[in-house]
Amino acid sequence: MSWDFGAALTGQPLNTWVASQTAVVVGADTTFGTGISISKSPTNLEVEYSVNSAAFTTTPPTVLFNGDGLRLKVKSSSSASTQVSVQVTGVTSDTFSVTTDAGAPVGNSASNEVPIYLPISPSIRLLADVAQFFGPLDQYHNPLPPVDLRDYLAGAGLVPSSSEIANNSAVPASGSIDLSDLKNAYNFFALDEMPPLLALVTIDAGASGTFSAENFWVIAGTKGTGIHEGNIFGSPPFHAFAEWRWTFVKSSEDIQGSVTFEVKVNGASLTENSGTWQSGWANHKNCSVKITTTTNADQEVYGQLTLEGRYIHNTSITVSNTVTCNLVIISEN
Numbered sequence: 001m002s003w004d005f006g007a008a009l010t011g012q013p014l015n016t017w018v019a020s021q022t023a024v025v026v027g028a029d030t031t032f033g034t035g036i037s038i039s040k041s042p043t044n045l046e047v048e049y050s051v052n053s054a055a056f057t058t059t060p061p062t063v064l065f066n067g068d069g070l071r072l073k074v075k076s077s078s079s080a081s082t083q084v085s086v087q088v089t090g091v092t093s094d095t096f097s098v099t100t101d102a103g104a105p106v107g108n109s110a111s112n113e114v115p116i117y118l119p120i121s122p123s124i125r126l127l128a129d130v131a132q133f134f135g136p137l138d139q140y141h142n143p144l145p146p147v148d149l150r151d152y153l154a155g156a157g158l159v160p161s162s163s164e165i166a167n168n169s170a171v172p173a174s175g176s177i178d179l180s181d182l183k184n185a186y187n188f189f190a191l192d193e194m195p196p197l198l199a200l201v202t203i204d205a206g207a208s209g210t211f212s213a214e215n216f217w218v219i220a221g222t223k224g225t226g227i228h229e230g231n232i233f234g235s236p237p238f239h240a241f242a243e244w245r246w247t248f249v250k251s252s253e254d255i256q257g258s259v260t261f262e263v264k265v266n267g268a269s270l271t272e273n274s275g276t277w278q279s280g281w282a283n284h285k286n287c288s289v290k291i292t293t294t295t296n297a298d299q300e301v302y303g304q305l306t307l308e309g310r311y312i313h314n315t316s317i318t319v320s321n322t323v324t325c326n327l328v329i330i331s332e333n
Contacts, residue, residue: 003094005072010099011167012076016184017048020072020096025064027091033065034090041085046075064090072096078316130182134158153177159185198326199289205331207296213327214290217305242309243279246287248325250303257295263305264288279312291327299329 006021028034038060040047048056050071051064064070070088076098077084085097127149135158136151154171155161159182162169167186171177199213248263262269265287291301308320 003070003088003090003092005088005094005096008097008099012098012100015078016076017073018076018098020074022053022069022071023088023094025066025068025070025090028064028066030066033063033068035063036061037089039087039089041087045084045086047086048073074098076100127179130179134185134187149177149179152182160187197323199328201329203296203329203331205296208294210292210294211296211299211329212290212292213299213329214288215305215325215327216288217286217323243277243312244307244309245277246305246307248289248303248305250301252300252302254298254300255291255293256297256299257293259291259293259295259299259301261291261301262289264290277310289325289327291329293329296331298331299327301327 003023003025004021005023009018012018025034038047046058047060048058049060050056050073051061052069053071056071056073061068061070072086072088074084074086074096077100080100083097083099085095087093087095130152134152151157152159152171153175154168154173155163156173159171160168161173162171165186165188167184171181171185197215197217199215201211201213203211246263246265250261287305287307289303289305291299293299303325304322305325306320306322308318310316310318
């Protein structure tokens, strides 16, 4: 028996079903056929099987006969530049492997940017679904009414070009375009690097009252410091597909007397290191870290503040940035 599931496939979209060519059985026992065994890498790889053009099923065949055709379908990795494979063994063996695309850096080098695959069926008829993923959006980040499909040419302002995301090389950059051309297209979301901040407050040694030091981050919804999502050309359309969380961890402190420490996200208190994932970019637009005291003395609190984002349809796709957060009050003569 010989097998041929086709050449190894590379540059494939992340977390996507990819099918092999059909391997035809020859050389098996004419009466009993040949038994089939399956080996997957990784062992939890999702694989489906189709015998003689029947519907794909997760149950592999146990016996095949001469002339039978077997086709495989595997789920590609959710990580870039990662190979998955399935080996089918009868009298001889053949392996079908799929490697995901390495992607391409997007925007400036200080950003942590992740391409996100657009899982659109070739038969999709709703341009509004594409608009929700690539824009355009109104001022409240809701999709505007469908626009001309030609606005989704790669590099035309909504869909990143192949020079920005290598995966988009199949999206036409000029001429005509069809909805099916946007199958396997990518967008991205990102967290620009946030600057470390030092809140340094100086008070007179003889002063009385309430003293505080506060760091405050305002996160923009456009490319720049903080969150930016979507294409690098216009308004960010990715808010509906992401969720976010802030967390803060103290690294050290040197405090005297009674000192109140608080972290707030959009005005709501956050317990140290207890951030929870929430959808809605507007719920995470700002974060403050603050110490307050009535004790006139040197006060120091040091820690790290982290903002994370993840893709709601595949939570293993994440971005994050951590910033040093130092709060200092100095009492001096």
